[in-house]
Amino acid sequence: MPPLAGRYDVGATTVYAARRDPRFSYCLYVPDALGRGQTPGDIVAVVHGSPRTFMDFRDRFGDFAERHNVVIVSPLFPVGLDDDAKGDDYKYLSRGGIRYDHVLLDIVAEVRQRFSLHAPRFGLFGFSGGAQFVNRFLLLQPDSLWAASLGAPGSVTVVDDSRDWWVGTRDIEACFGAPLDREALRRVPVQLLVGSDDLETDEITHREGGRFWMTDANSAGRSRPQRLETLHRSLALAGVSVTHQVMQGAGHDAAPAIEHAKPFLAAQLLEHRRSAQVTLSL
Template sequence: MHQPNDKPSRGLSAYDFGRTTVYACQADQRFSYCLYVPAALREPQAREGAGVLVVVHGTERANQALRDSFAPLADALNLIVLAPLFPGGIGAAGERDAYKYIEDKGLRYDHVLLDMLAEVGGRYGVPTERFMMFGFSGGAHFAHRFLYLHPERLSAVSACAPGSPTLLDPDRDWWVGIAGVRERFGRDIDLEAVRRVQVHLAVGRDDRDTDEITHAPGGAYWMPGANDSGRTRVDRLLKLAGNLEAAGVPARVDVLDGVTHSLDPMVGAASAFFRDLISPEPISLAAGGGGRE
């Protein structure tokens, strides 16, 4: 499953462009996604060169609002925005965090996302072999871990304000480090491929609340070293940046003055990062366009 598919489905309608409805993932209907598809992609020839940007929600799971935040960038750069929804409570009642760590009780959230991508590629006839990814907070957990496991699928990734980073440390067990990755995920980390991905990290300089990111013994994701990357999200992001740099994975790092744990400034920083990668000319990021609501 989750094989890239660039053969377009027939019968696209007005509902398939702009802000789309929510679709159940056909490979696993417990999960769903919505899209933003620029009006320019109504023309089949335009879709041949289109890109895909996956935007991964945080714990609040406001995936439709997150999709809408990237609509201006999508219009400017000819991108389809795919916003998955990983509902809470899949593995156990009240569970909120499993998707952030990629795997839980045998469920592979990375595979669910790849199935969604294959579905979208098949519907629109857009290339999905490589794509870009953004994640904020809990979504940034997912994004940087997805980078380690599937670097060959990513051209660029923006991980903003992850609270509990995984370091490229072979001497510490997953999730704090990367020891045991082959046993857990069935593949090694291809560091050379990771180095080929453009990486962006961002955090607000005033993002200093530690309540949600301090792991304690008995917690679901407690393990030795869980808090060793620092006390705040700022400390932990800078630790992750230094760790990547030491492994030969340079990252563009934005520490935004006057910003707390807030999505909109992160979307702005990530949009500038993606824009600079794709378009050397200045472009307008005015409010995104239409389609059915």
Template sequence: MTDAPAGAGEARARALYDLGPTAIFASKADPRFHYALYVPPQVGQGAKVELLVAVHGTSRTSFLEFRDGFSEFGRWNDCAVLCPVFPVGVRGDGARSGYKYMQEGDIRYDEVLISMVEEVAEKYGQNWSRFAIFGFSGGGHFAHRFAILHPRKLWAACIGAPGSITRLDPTRDWWVGIRDIKARFGVEFDGEALAQIPVQMVVGDADLETWEITHKPGGTYWMEGANDAGATRPERLQALAQSFRDAGVDVQLDLVPGVSHDRLKVLGRVKDFLARTLARMRN
């Protein structure tokens, strides 16, 4: 089988690998990183759709769960789904958490994602200069920090159960605060743009384990203030919501009853939020 089948074979390959639940692709800008998509079949007939980026947690396995979990939503709401893969140990050191904090050595994970979005927008002939972002657990780290750095790239942000948060605190450095983001990332904090984004924060009210989220001196991401936002994920997410609200952001905070750290049990809440946001945006 060739990589470029001709005629009817080319159309069949596109239907199999590029539409619906797609193959897994390497990023052209940096092939160390990968992505899969759900592309509504109407895109094959030239339809214009919106884009949702759904970011995995530490295990990385949820990227396909999110691709498939949002596929029906995407089909009936005219929305493609892009699920990036940021592998463990991409620098050969076994590190698991670099993507959560946006920078790891010379890697800027926000820029990796932006390049992926630009790549797929060109491939499918779409205008995805703005997109929605969702992430759970480690992906929740990524989603809210991406929103802080690039609010003008987003039409919505859904932040699920991050273990640690970056509050909009101009008196503390990244990652606890935002004082040094100009020096670190080359961007100014744009509170006005952030306040224009519909934001949902979602966590189970039984998501109470702390073994993975308590920072200790000597840890890779230890810094003063690392645990100040609370002990548990619900406490920390409520602190993040308050920080965003203090900056003028309209935040919908969903504490899901009886749910622990279970990504699939919050997807319904996220889909409802995104569907309402899309309806308002299109009207």
């Protein structure tokens, strides 16, 4: 492993420009043992919502990183690319010639190379707008993941071949160059989280003339809990192992979602590592 540049590259790190596209950046939490090159580790990527509090997301997963010896990768998808004044494009993965799923894959590959990590897949968590990203990343890149956790997405994409992207998956190959890999999708355990009091609808209601308006844009339900229930049914029908948890008394708050995500990700990480050991022994 190449030597680290300094103390800001272990623990809660500085912010790095993505090598392949420096319009994007990321920060890390590197557990002490891994930073000293002592043990192998895995990666969990955590994706911010619209406020872009990406360093806070990283910090809230610091204890998880130390306990389970994983590198936390927290990307920043900035506002203002391709005249995206509200910064929503990343949630839908492709706009203005940018493939946001590929941006994350490139960042993860960069981190993997930096720390000589050999695990080909990673865990993924997102809240609100970040959960929209995770929802759609899961559909496009399931082979890259060992687990996905989504907290309170405002809009969802369901497995539905009767509706076009982004509402459904009918034209996913035309949009992204590859069909939906249902077999790989079924191999990814998924957790869905939403607060019982997360009932505001104004921000998440699509209106005709909006940047992402399309027919049936609001068909999954009015509120986040309703939309997440629709996504739950869709994934279950597709054969995905999916858990759906309503956090009683919680509003639209990332903190409880993160705390509920940690046990799920820990359990799936353990299973992922067990499977990797079995594969190596064969």
